[in-house]
Amino acid sequence: MTKLHLFLAVLTTLLTSYTQAQKIDIQRVEPLHWWIGMKNPTLQILVYGKDIANSKVTLAYPNVKLLEVVTVENPNYLFLYLHIMPEAQAGKLPLKFKQGKIEFTHNYELKNRLKAGEAYKSFTPADVMYLLMPDRFANGDKSNDQIAGMAQGYDRKDDFGRHGGDLKGIENNLDYIKDMGFTSIWLNPVLENNQPKESYHGYAITDFYKVDRRFGTNEDYRKLVETCHNKGLKVVKDVVLNQCGNEHWFIKDLPMKGWIHEFPEYTRSNFRLSTIVDPNASNFDKTLMVTGWFDKHMPDLDERNRFFADYLIQNNIWWIEYAQLDGLRLDTQPYPHKEYVAKWSRAILNEYPNFNIVGEVWEDKPSVVSYYQAGKKNPDGYDSGVPSITDFPLAFAINGCINENDGWDSGSSKLYYMLAQDAQYSNPAGNVIFADNHDISRIATNFNQDIRKMKMATALLLTLRGIPQYLYGTEINMKGPGDNHGILRTDMPGGWEGDATNAFTQKGLTAEQIDLQNYTKKLLNWRKNAQAIHAGKFMHFLPNDNLYVYFRYTDSETVMVVVNNNPNDTKKLDTKRYAERLNGFKNASNVLTNESADLNNLSVPAKTVAIFELKK
Ligand code: CA
Numbered sequence: 038m039t040k041l042h043l044f045l046a047v048l049t050t051l052l053t054s055y056t057q058a059q060k061i062d063i064q065r066v067e068p069l070h071w072w073i074g075m076k077n078p079t080l081q082i083l084v085y086g087k088d089i090a091n092s093k094v095t096l097a098y099p100n101v102k103l104l105e106v107v108t109v110e111n112p113n114y115l116f117l118y119l120h121i122m123p124e125a126q127a128g129k130l131p132l133k134f135k136q137g138k139i140e141f142t143h144n145y146e147l148k149n150r151l152k153a154g155e156a157y158k159s160f161t162p163a164d165v166m167y168l169l170m171p172d173r174f175a176n177g178d179k180s181n182d183q184i185a186g187m188a189q190g191y192d193r194k195d196d197f198g199r200h201g202g203d204l205k206g207i208e209n210n211l212d213y214i215k216d217m218g219f220t221s222i223w224l225n226p227v228l229e230n231n232q233p234k235e236s237y238h239g240y241a242i243t244d245f246y247k248v249d250r251r252f253g254t255n256e257d258y259r260k261l262v263e264t265c266h267n268k269g270l271k272v273v274k275d276v277v278l279n280q281c282g283n284e285h286w287f288i289k290d291l292p293m294k295g296w297i298h299e300f301p302e303y304t305r306s307n308f309r310l311s312t313i314v315d316p317n318a319s320n321f322d323k324t325l326m327v328t329g330w331f332d333k334h335m336p337d338l339d340e341r342n343r344f345f346a347d348y349l350i351q352n353n354i355w356w357i358e359y360a361q362l363d364g365l366r367l368d369t370q371p372y373p374h375k376e377y378v379a380k381w382s383r384a385i386l387n388e389y390p391n392f393n394i395v396g397e398v399w400e401d402k403p404s405v406v407s408y409y410q411a412g413k414k415n416p417d418g419y420d421s422g423v424p425s426i427t428d429f430p431l432a433f434a435i436n437g438c439i440n441e442n443d444g445w446d447s448g449s450s451k452l453y454y455m456l457a458q459d460a461q462y463s464n465p466a467g468n469v470i471f472a473d474n475h476d477i478s479r480i481a482t483n484f485n486q487d488i489r490k491m492k493m494a495t496a497l498l499l500t501l502r503g504i505p506q507y508l509y510g511t512e513i514n515m516k517g518p519g520d521n522h523g524i525l526r527t528d529m530p531g532g533w534e535g536d537a538t539n540a541f542t543q544k545g546l547t548a549e550q551i552d553l554q555n556y557t558k559k560l561l562n563w564r565k566n567a568q569a570i571h572a573g574k575f576m577h578f579l580p581n582d583n584l585y586v587y588f589r590y591t592d593s594e595t596v597m598v599v600v601n602n603n604p605n606d607t608k609k610l611d612t613k614r615y616a617e618r619l620n621g622f623k624n625a626s627n628v629l630t631n632e633s634a635d636l637n638n639l640s641v642p643a644k645t646v647a648i649f650e651l652k653k
Contacts, residue, residue: 067246070147071121073126085286087113094135109344121147151361157357157361162570162572164220165505169223175531181201189232193528214270215270219270220269220271225475227258232283243284245348245352259360262362276353279338285336298330298337305331306337308326314405338373341377346377369399370423378423399429400429401429413462426468432477435494439493452585453585478519491514493600493645500598513550531544559629568591573596582608585600588615590618595651596651601641623652
């Protein structure tokens, strides 16, 4: 090598290292932006990039202070904590990163809020929630079925594959949902699930700040909520605090120990919610319930970690504020650390005091489910702060009532005894009630598509206390077994080009399907204005001779519901038994037939639920 060659080689090396060092590598800054005027003045900003921890960070912006710059075990992370004073104005915060002589400025945006936190309304017992799985409802945009670089492609033949449903498909059918009489929609999670298989359901999130591109963009999601609001529909977002997908970017480069629950070998949760409530449970069982993984491809997050705890609370607030949401559905409420859930719910309700959150608590006993509802006086003093819970015990009782003949504790007695336990709940009227959902067998399967039973379940759901949730497709008698989720979450007919039947237009539906759909539509639209159902008290009478009778009533309105659970016989009502609530009423109007009825001569056909508005 000549001197010149040596000189050139040294120069090249120096230039290369200089050029590399020129760049401060910032790959992610989360939250993507924030707002002024939030009640909590503290903001955590996660900065991710190669060796970003070697940076000195400074900020000069009026009324915003950089409180803390935290480095952690992994040098690719920095956690910045800012204090945003009430006087701070919207604008771009110049976050200056300096490594040696190299500087880089990231302009972090603080926006104005569209409305105050108090102005956010939420779902109430006046609402009925339509639950739909975005991948399985309607394919409104074929161009996003297959996205280059995403792990799982389109395969409609695979029950566990991606079927191409998307946000555009939902938007295209909002008028159907609205005309049916539903007032809100709950979408299973829409955030990115870039997992190699079974990614369609959305519960293995790989980016907490990005809508899955196969559904659309963040902006598409925001616009969908806006369109819903313009049509008078509310939107409830499904959120997951317990786990994420193993392809999540931060799982592949963990910030520190204690971000997730790690074990020497794969360790599953015992899935026994009772251990958390049980005064006799071992710590071993309690701990495994919360720290064990849900599935091999779903790492269990440790919400006790200060940095992760803040990250996740802010993430949920970010989506509420960005998309102007109307409520949250919290997935697997008993699985994250319960102290964290209480902290999380209070942080959300601090910003949005009129907000509603429903926690999923999948158990068949009110004593266990009620433990997780805000305001419950638990022996251990725990209060989750989550206003609503999913009433699984009632779902099982509704199914049992309709599918069994009446006996001492079977058939309608099963429903009666379940509702007799309402004192367990701090607010039973706030429970989200349902007969089926995306995880348990569809009622059309349970009832073998018996149209009488389908109508009974609909009538019960729309008149009992609570906030009804309806699973997409149930209104057209769609089947789906609980032990095969891929088929349970089947495609809504009419959502795909070339579908032979179309639930939205009734094309190709059987007369029975149309009958059930029209029945559901009629009751839903009646319920919209039924004050006694929204806000009325509930009183029921012991089932007698296959008849179960209950009342919903306010000072000015009374609705009487008569369940005839006999499979063969029309039953005449002995109204004297119900004098306590019938006193003063002379006439009744049958909500389903619009016919007036004589209170002294009321008959209800076999296996039906009759609904009467009482008149003085
Ligand atoms: Ca699509």
